[in-house]
Amino acid sequence: KAGVTQTPRYLIKTRGQQVTLSCSPISGHRSVSWYQQTPGQGLQFLFEYFSETQRNKGNFPGRFSGRQFSNSRSEMNVSTLELGDSALYLCASSLSGSGETQYFGPGTRLLVL
Amino acid sequence: AQSVTQLDSQVPVFEEAPVELRCNYSSSVSVYLFWYVQYPNQGLQLLLKYLSGSTLVKGINGFEAEFNKSQTSFHLRKPSVHISDTAEYFCAVRNTGNQFYFGTGTSLTVIP
16 A cells, blocks of 8 residues: 655745645545644644544644545645744544554655745 | 653664663543654654553564553663664654644664
């Protein structure tokens, strides 16, 4: 089985712009979670989608949003980018429920100038 | 909300020596516990997990961890480390609401 894939792998944007990141889960996985990883804050949970519905949400501002499609692929959007949004954005997929192992993609490294 | 504390941000250890990476969590309810490893420029890879049952969990690459409910700890151990074990290690807790909480990571450096 192919693993979790994320595109693009690297991205450079300027302040005020918006960005869309994409995640394709492992085939058959219906849950997709997004995380932001920074040296200072570590890994922070953004949100989780399951069957096209947002099931959980972390403590991030409304500039961060996401969605999931019927094929379980997910996109994350960040509007009005700030310098502090520079980070590695990780996507993880799992089959469905609590206790399931999450499988992580390689991440998208976003640099905001 | 849960919190996860990894007490050591950096752990240097000589090759073939044993290592223990510490993890404590705060929770009054049942949780699932995980250890992940992250190699440079890569995503996270699952090392092992505790869901229920035996408190000693064995994972990949010779790692194991012990769940201690009374001390709310889930320390990771390996009896003999290899150069290739140099990486960042993350402890994580998943609650019954399906939210993951990660520790800030421990950077393990194996010295030849």
